[in-house]
Amino acid sequence: MINESDTGLLTTSLPEPYYEVNFFERRQNWTMDAHHHPYYQFIFMLEGILLLTINEEVYPLKRGQLCIIPPLHVHSLKSVTGYYQFGINLQPEKDRKGLVSLLEAYIHDFTVIEHNEALDHMPAIKQGCMELTKLSKIRTSNRIDEFIASAVEKAIHGTGLDFKNHLLTYLNKSLSRKITLSEVARELTISPSHLERLVNKEFGCGVIELFNHLRINKARSLLINSSYSIETISEHLGFYDTSHFSHFFKQKINMNPTQYRKLKNWTK
Known part of the structure; x- marks a missing residue:
């Protein structure tokens, strides 16, 4: 979903299951009304604070936190400060890698994960999304695969x-x-x-x-x-x-x- 106030990078050219991958910067006092998606959505906070409302609860998300929103979970977004995100929208249908099936097996609810170590990988992922050569698509897709797999592992073993x-x-x-x-x-x-x-x-x-x-x-x-x-x-x-x-x-x-x-x- 592209908003006229979004600035940054959006690619739809990566291999499955990546429907959209983005690096968006949202301005101060940015909002998005309640909505839902038919796919899993990931929002990884790079800067600023995002207020995400789901099930009538408000979750303030900050740098280094990743939220995973399962399909059909109604949510709204707001930021007073403005924020910068790495976002992933997966395809709705199952993929040959098995990532969508993995999420369906383990991520049934809105989930927030501390994922600070992934911040170091963002420059390489962003660069890959900008180049989009055959080689960079494979490398970038693999990096995002690992990003998601490590997040799911944290969610499964979240009692660290x-x-x-x-x-x-x-x-x-x-x-x-x-x-x-x-x-x-x-x-x-x-x-x-x-x-x-x-x-x-x-x-x-x-x-x-x-x-x-x-x-x-x-x-x-x-x-x-x-x-x-x-x-x-x-x-x-x-x-x-x-x-x-x-x-x-x-x-x-x-x-x-x-x-x-x-x-x-x-x-x-």
Whole structure:
């Protein structure tokens, strides 16, 4: 889809499955209304910030982040700052390489990936898109194949150390208040459904259950290792009142906070 405000490079001459490959620069206050495509679309951020809205959630995308938008996923785009992208639109039908089939097997939801190492390959890909000789088409297509394959690999194994650290750091910082799945998904720039799958794969439970597990662990630590009152601990962990805290704690530990503190102090 070409907009009159697009400036940059567009090629439709690469081998399958590349329907369009582009390097577009969008001006300040650029927008594109809600729309969808019959194909997989990749937007890799090279400069600026893009606000992508999908499923009523806004994802701010910045340099080094790649988003993958599956077919028929309605989304809109906006940039206050302006931005520069490397974009790929694949053909809708399956290709002989198997890239479309690979995506259909593993990428079902809107996905955002930290793909900073791919920034180093952009000059060579752009140069290849400008030359378009028989040799450069093959080399450029191969480079983009690797770009996509490595992105899918990251999406499949998205529970790397950075992901886990980011998730656990954010949850631990939020123990004093209530959180939602959508909020955590926005923080990690990932769709809620994909986040739930990754967290279940890594921790064996959903995001909110993991958060509640961290709250209980913090409550247990404070009950054993501090002289804080039950009321103070309740407030510190964002509960409405001590009654709510006690009920929550007993559901998880099978005893109320007072009983737990007495038992642990007795067994020290």
